[in-house]
Amino acid sequence: MAAEVYYQAIGTVQSHSHLNNLNRHQKHQNNIVRLVARDFISGNGLSRRSTNRSGRRNCTVIRSLASQTSVVDPVLSPSRSNAGDSNKKSNEAALILIRHGESLWNEKNLFTGCVDVPLSKKGIDEAIEAGKRISSIPVDVIFTSALIRAQMTAMLAMTQHRRGKVPIMLHNESERARSWSQVFSEDTKKQSIPVIAAWQLNERMYGELQGLNKQETADRYGKEQVHEWRRSYDIPPPNGESLEMCAQRAVAYFRDQIEPQLLSGKNVMISAHGNSLRSIIMYLDKLTSQEVISLELSTGIPMLYIFKEGRYIRRGSPTRPSEAGVYAYTKRLALYKQKLDDMFQ
Numbered sequence: 001m002a003a004e005v006y007y008q009a010i011g012t013v014q015s016h017s018h019l020n021n022l023n024r025h026q027k028h029q030n031n032i033v034r035l036v037a038r039d040f041i042s043g044n045g046l047s048r049r050s051t052n053r054s055g056r057r058n059c060t061v062i063r064s065l066a067s068q069t070s071v072v073d074p075v076l077s078p079s080r081s082n083a084g085d086s087n088k089k090s091n092e093a094a095l096i097l098i099r100h101g102e103s104l105w106n107e108k109n110l111f112t113g114c115v116d117v118p119l120s121k122k123g124i125d126e127a128i129e130a131g132k133r134i135s136s137i138p139v140d141v142i143f144t145s146a147l148i149r150a151q152m153t154a155m156l157a158m159t160q161h162r163r164g165k166v167p168i169m170l171h172n173e174s175e176r177a178r179s180w181s182q183v184f185s186e187d188t189k190k191q192s193i194p195v196i197a198a199w200q201l202n203e204r205m206y207g208e209l210q211g212l213n214k215q216e217t218a219d220r221y222g223k224e225q226v227h228e229w230r231r232s233y234d235i236p237p238p239n240g241e242s243l244e245m246c247a248q249r250a251v252a253y254f255r256d257q258i259e260p261q262l263l264s265g266k267n268v269m270i271s272a273h274g275n276s277l278r279s280i281i282m283y284l285d286k287l288t289s290q291e292v293i294s295l296e297l298s299t300g301i302p303m304l305y306i307f308k309e310g311r312y313i314r315r316g317s318p319t320r321p322s323e324a325g326v327y328a329y330t331k332r333l334a335l336y337k338q339k340l341d342d343m344f345q
């Protein structure tokens with residue numbers, strides 16, 4: 001078991017009819033986001049004119065890496081063909097999930113939900129440490145929630161990435177925001193990673209528990225009741241979202257917006273929250289509503305999945321850039337890391 005990730009409950013494959021009937025009402029808005037993101041990352045790969053860090057000597061290596069930003073060659077994926085509109089199909093891509101680092105309200109043991117609280121000092125350190133762990137894994141596009149703690153985590157983690165690309169927040173909230181944040185250099189775009197913020201990845205809305213102390217709430221309503229609110233699948237806290245309700249938006253977004261990126265061979269990082277990620281992991285690992293109860297995610301620990309031939313294969317949490325178990329798993333990841341080693345030795 002990866003050190004700090006309390007991950008249990010991997011069971012037999014079950015069907016999930018409750019997740020198949022997902023809410024599609026944001027389809028139009030989602031399509032706009034998808035088009036903008038696709039435009040931004042269409043020049044995927046490493047710029048041959050990069051002078052990043054080691055200057056000229058790296059040009060050859062950079063050129064040879066140009067088709068390797070993705071971990072695999074494009075091939076037609078046999079399944080999930082309804083998941084997206086990408087033409088370029090690939091049989092393998094990396095998916096990194098990270099729960100934000102400790103927030104100032106985690107530190108105070110307060111229910112946070114959709115309240116927008118920043119990271120604590122410890123959370124900042126956790127995000128930087130997480131970045132070191134994934135510093136040799138390719139990242140082509142980043143999805144975060146709309147909340148600052150997830151965005152801080154993604155940005156701080158990327159400061160550690162060996163490839164040195166610049167994460168850039170995309171602004172699609174209005175035509176003006178989109179137009180005023182355009183980048184006019186293809187080379188600069190290639191040295192950038194688009195960051196897409198989506199409210200659908202937000203923490204579950206904790207209703208009338210938001211701002212309350214978790215221990216005091218347990219003392220008042222009983223440990224069992226509070227555990228039910230916090231960890232059950234379908235029982236919502238007062239006027240808040242159950243995990244099932246959170247899954248309806250988070251998993252729908254994952255399937256509509258993120259899976260197509262993976263299918264086209266893009267390596268994706270998602271920086272989000274304990275419960276929005278629990279719901280996504282429930283989908284990835286086909287956990288039952290019983291099994292998900294015991295799924296706990298620690299703050300600031302990245303988890304790696306390989307998306308291969310329409311399946312998600314969990315690879316745990318890289319503990320350091322040379323972690324053999326992770327890089328030995330796919331030739332493409334090993335190759336990517338080797339080339340970074342050559343570039344930045």
Ligand SMILES: O=C(O)[C@@H](CO)OP(=O)(O)O
Nearest residue numbers: 110111112113203230274
């Ligand atoms: O307060 C919250 O928003 C969440 C995550 O910190 O709490 P819980 O541990 O109950 O999922």
